[in-house]
Amino acid sequence: MITVAVLGAAGRMGTHVVNAVGAAPDLELVAALDHSDDVAQAARAGAQVAVDFTVPTATEANVHALIDLGINAVVGTTGWTEESLLRVEEHLRERPELGVLIAPNFALSAVLSMRFAAAAARYFESVEVVELHHPDKVDAPSGTAVHTARGIAAARAAAGIAASPDATTHDPDGARGAVIDGVHVHAVRLRGLVAHEEVLLGNPGEQLTIRTDSFDRVSFMPGVLLGVREVVRRPGLAVGLDSYMDL
Numbered sequence: 001m002i003t004v005a006v007l008g009a010a011g012r013m014g015t016h017v018v019n020a021v022g023a024a025p026d027l028e029l030v031a032a033l034d035h036s037d038d039v040a041q042a043a044r045a046g047a048q049v050a051v052d053f054t055v056p057t058a059t060e061a062n063v064h065a066l067i068d069l070g071i072n073a074v075v076g077t078t079g080w081t082e083e084s085l086l087r088v089e090e091h092l093r094e095r096p097e098l099g100v101l102i103a104p105n106f107a108l109s110a111v112l113s114m115r116f117a118a119a120a121a122r123y124f125e126s127v128e129v130v131e132l133h134h135p136d137k138v139d140a141p142s143g144t145a146v147h148t149a150r151g152i153a154a155a156r157a158a159a160g161i162a163a164s165p166d167a168t169t170h171d172p173d174g175a176r177g178a179v180i181d182g183v184h185v186h187a188v189r190l191r192g193l194v195a196h197e198e199v200l201l202g203n204p205g206e207q208l209t210i211r212t213d214s215f216d217r218v219s220f221m222p223g224v225l226l227g228v229r230e231v232v233r234r235p236g237l238a239v240g241l242d243s244y245m246d247l
């Protein structure tokens, strides 16, 4: 039995995680904490793993607190930068027995989309990412889109591919979107959506579209539970659920 605490337990994702952990025969929910609770309660309740679905402004501090408490962490919250990931990696050297998984998206379709996009990136002249989410989301672009763009950019750089062609010289309102490692990323916020992303790859006379749709937050739960089960036997920092999958 793996004992689990949930941070952000009252939120949209946290509520689903509480239910999914509660329904799993090999997991025991020992703490359901939200913003007014002390993270140390997770240790007092005997948690081996804490799942964090909080807010980008809180998640890094939560992870450092969990490491100090000797608790493995599975993190779905977005907002991570190269610098904040490095700080966690550094902190984990003090606790080499602990594992931390930080994954921008736990849905299988999204994990595969990111992999497929990176694999396809070097075969196309142009690439852009469009992410589409519910309007209650506080961050843009999405963590998934940032991770997707970085994977595409790394694959193109490794293959020596030039920047996507773009004649734009006048864009006073930012219509061309954000630029992540040279890849344009566009964010849509629309009532009715949950979490969606399209990667558009273009060549003369052809286009490849890679699309992932999470219509319901249940889509994230198998990946979260996989993370909880695996993190206890995979010390160190892992970024992206694909690192726990045999892809």
Ligand SMILES: NC(=O)c1ccc[n+]([C@@H]2O[C@H](COP(=O)([O-])OP(=O)(O)OC[C@H]3O[C@@H](n4cnc5c(N)ncnc54)[C@H](O)[C@@H]3O)[C@@H](O)[C@H]2O)c1
Pocket: 007, 008, 009, 010, 011, 012, 013, 014, 033, 034, 035, 036, 053, 054, 055, 056, 058, 075, 076, 077, 078, 079, 103, 104, 105, 106, 107, 143, 220
């Ligand atoms: N990785 C994935 O697969 C995935 C999927 C969906 C959402 N997300 C990300 O998860 C995060 C949460 O999304 P959501 O839709 O559940 O948001 P939400 O606003 O519904 O929930 C966040 C919860 O965290 C709580 N909270 C805030 N600060 C806290 C703190 N310091 N300690 C404990 N709890 C705290 C809030 O009170 C709230 O209940 C976002 O960053 C989102 O982008 C990731």
Ligand SMILES: O=C(O)C1=N[C@H](C(=O)O)CCC1
Pocket: 078, 104, 105, 133, 137, 138, 141, 142, 143, 144, 145, 194, 195
């Ligand atoms: O609903 C959200 O918020 C989501 N956030 C993640 C992101 O920013 O990529 C994953 C998808 C849902």
